[in-house]
Amino acid sequence: MKETGGQRNIDGYTRVCGLIGNPVEHTMSPAIHNTLTAALGENLVYVPFRVPEGRVREAVEGAYALNLLGVNVTVPYKSQVIPFLKEIDPLAERIGAVNTLVRTEGGFRGYNTDMPGLYRAMCRDGIRIEDGQVLILGAGGAARAVAMLLAEKGARRVVILNRTADKAEGLAEEVNRGAGRELARGLALEEHEKLPRGEAYLAIQATNVGMFPGVQDAVIEDAEFYRKIHTGYDLIFNPARTRFMSLVEENGGRAFNGLKMLLYQGIIAYELWTGARVGPELSEVAYVRMKRAMGI
Ligand code: NAP
Numbered sequence: 114m115k116e117t118g119g120q121r122n123i124d125g126y127t128r129v130c131g132l133i134g135n136p137v138e139h140t141m142s143p144a145i146h147n148t149l150t151a152a153l154g155e156n157l158v159y160v161p162f163r164v165p166e167g168r169v170r171e172a173v174e175g176a177y178a179l180n181l182l183g184v185n186v187t188v189p190y191k192s193q194v195i196p197f198l199k200e201i202d203p204l205a206e207r208i209g210a211v212n213t214l215v216r217t218e219g220g221f222r223g224y225n226t227d228m229p230g231l232y233r234a235m236c237r238d239g240i241r242i243e244d245g246q247v248l249i250l251g252a253g254g255a256a257r258a259v260a261m262l263l264a265e266k267g268a269r270r271v272v273i274l275n276r277t278a279d280k281a282e283g284l285a286e287e288v289n290r291g292a293g294r295e296l297a298r299g300l301a302l303e304e305h306e307k308l309p310r311g312e313a314y315l316a317i318q319a320t321n322v323g324m325f326p327g328v329q330d331a332v333i334e335d336a337e338f339y340r341k342i343h344t345g346y347d348l349i350f351n352p353a354r355t356r357f358m359s360l361v362e363e364n365g366g367r368a369f370n371g372l373k374m375l376l377y378q379g380i381i382a383y384e385l386w387t388g389a390r391v392g393p394e395l396s397e398v399a400y401v402r403m404k405r406a407m408g409i
Contacts, residue, residue: 128157129179130386133172133194134187137161142185144406145379148399153389157182164190173197173214177221183386184214184221185379191254198223204265207291208258213382224385227255228262230378231348237377237393238369240344242266246312248342249273250332250357251320252280252299255348259317260284264292271297274305274333276320305338316361318347323355331356339364350375353409376400 132142138161146159164172169190174197176184186194191210195201198211199220205211211223235242247268249256252275263271271288275281281299288297300307308314322332339345345361350371358368376399380391391399 123158124156126156128155128182130157130159130183130185131176131181132159132161132185132187133164133169133176134161134185134190135163135165137163137187140187141375141403141406142379144403145376145399146383148402149380149383149389149391149395152395152398153387155387155389157387169193170197173221176214177216182216183382185382186212186214195223197221204228204261208261210254210258212378213385215385224382225258226378226381226385227374228258229381230376231259231374232262232266233377233381234369234373235346237373237396240315240346240369242268242315244269246270246314247272248308248314248316250302250316250318251275252277252284253319253321256317256319257284259319259348260288260297261291264288264296268296272308272314273297273299274302275299276302276332278304302333305333305335308338308341310341312341313343314341315344315346316342318345318349318355318357321349323347323352323357324349325351328352329356331360334360336360336364339366342366345369347371348374351407372404373400376403 132140140161143159150157191212194211200222202224205223205225208225210225213224213226214221245268247263249259252273273281273285278301285297285299289295320332322330339360342361343366345366345368347355347357348371349355353370361368
């Protein structure tokens with residue numbers, strides 16, 4: 114597809130991909146996908162669609178009927194879309210959430226690219242999960258997916274810390290059942306004091322705490338906790354530097370935000386839709402565009 118003065122030439126061959134969610138107005142996905150499309154010369158456009166509550170089935174069936182090539186799914190529909198898919202990828206099934214639909218014969222196949230996205234982001238940042246000791250803060254949807262990733266990639270030990278201890282314990286049991294070994298353990302947040310001194314952890318922050326507008330908050334404040342963290346990975350990307358990240362750095366660790374995870378979940382979805390392989394250089398171009406669209 115040619116670009117003329119920033120204007121796309123939409124024609125009868127133009128393929129459409131999109132995002133369904135509610136709300137969708139603040140999404141950064143168009144900046145990612147439309148950058149990739151322009152750079153790779155694909156005849157494709159990416160459009161957000163706000164879907165009202167209770168109309169997910171119509172949205173999925175309608176997208177298929179309208180010949181959409183692929184669809185991203187965001188809050189609150191990542192689990193709700195599952196009954197309306199033709200097939201589901203085993204990883205997405207284990208996680209229980211789908212964020213990418215890929216067109217196949219007779220219906221969409223659902224994938225979860227959030228976790229492979231986080232993994233690719235971590236690899237690019239030089240962070241190793243394999244054989245590591247990892248803390249997860251939170252036991253919600255994102256934490257659950259992180260826990261599955263850690264099990265799959267061979268973490269040595271996982272501790273899940275959550276405000277609601279039952280949810281941390283339940284998630285740990287589920288991870289252990291899936292992994293077939295005593296990999297994970299769940300604790301209440303305040304039980305972080307039980308973590309032995311002198312141990313060094315990768316900590317993945319998967320709660321909502323610290324997200325805009327509550328930017329002054331971190332889920333744990335105690336400096337003693339942060340001294341046990343060699344690397345802190347916050348899944349939050351707004352703000353780009355969270356209080357959790359500041360606390361990690363103030364106590365001698367390295368800290369990262371969730372922007373690259375956001376980027377790579379989009380890139381992996383794009384690769385699934387088009388069969389293209391997006392290399393590091395183009396990923397960097399899309400990263401810069403995405404940050405510009407966010408005003409950072
Ligand atoms: P979720 O399912 O609603 O889970 C929220 C988690 O935060 C729960 O563990 C909850 O604890 C905890 N929490 C909420 N408020 C708290 C408070 N005041 N004090 C202590 N804990 C609190 O949400 P989610 O979908 O997992 O999303 C979590 C985060 O991940 C969000 O910030 C989201 O932006 C981020 N995320 C980023 C990406 C990316 O691409 N970078 C992708 C997905 C998600 P309880 O169980 O006790 O309620």
